[in-house]
Amino acid sequence: MSKTDDVSPLELAALMCSRVCHDVISPVGAIINGLEVLEDDDDPEMRAHAMELITKSATQASAKLQFARLAFGAAGSAAAELDLQDARKVAEGLMASEKASLLWNAPVATIGKDYVKLLLNMILIGMAAIPRGGEVAVLVEGELSNPLIRVTSAGQAARIPEETAKFLNGRDPDRFLDARAAQPHFTGLVATSLGLKINARMEGEMFIIEAKAEAPAPTPLEQSQGSNA
DSSP: OOOBOOOOHHHHHHHHHHHHHHHHHHHHHHHHHHHHHHHHOOOHHHHHHHHHHHHHHHHHHHHHHHHHHHHTSOTTTTSSEEEHHHHHHHHHHHHTTSSEEEEEEOOSSEEEHHHHHHHHHHHHHHHHTOTTOEEEEEEEESOTTSOEEEEEEESTTOOOOHHHHHHTTOBOTTSOOOHHHHHHHHHHHHHHHTTEEEEEEEETTEEEEEEEEOOOOOOHHHHHHHHHO
16 A cells, blocks of 8 residues: 655644643643632632642643753744754653653753654654553764664563554555644654655564664676675
């Protein structure tokens, strides 16, 4: 089946906005519920519980918005590069309330902002691959002007997320692109814009998503030398 990238920018923008709204509506709703308890209930125990709920939910909403700003938005548009440590902080903030833990292996350096965008989106896919929790390991290595980026997820029932399998490397003409599928599709588009080949696969019980530059095709001379080796 052929793959296409015939999603209009307007359609993709709308779907990504829906994704962000879906992510933050739950903690924001919990904040509203907590405020209603504070307004209507004088019981000290209930008020303490409401304050705990408000604090936790506000932290979650802030973490999700900070992550989305770097992963989906035009954060740092005035500069060509972003600090990888900033990417680490927003990833750790997002995962603080999730079932998965984060293992970070990347240099302390700045990198092109679109590489940061790609990395954070790959982390989201890595989290989706282990819905029961586990560990998400990040690796960034090589020349930072053209790095290898790999996210490995290990956990019970790890698998390639269905939306990733269908939309990471293009859109099947007969597949419906919704807000859930838009994120892996967006990830593939970011990788392509950087000239990177991205793939998702299982190796044993571990899920791996990797983006790297395609190896150049061998020249006729190299092919000849290889055949004579």
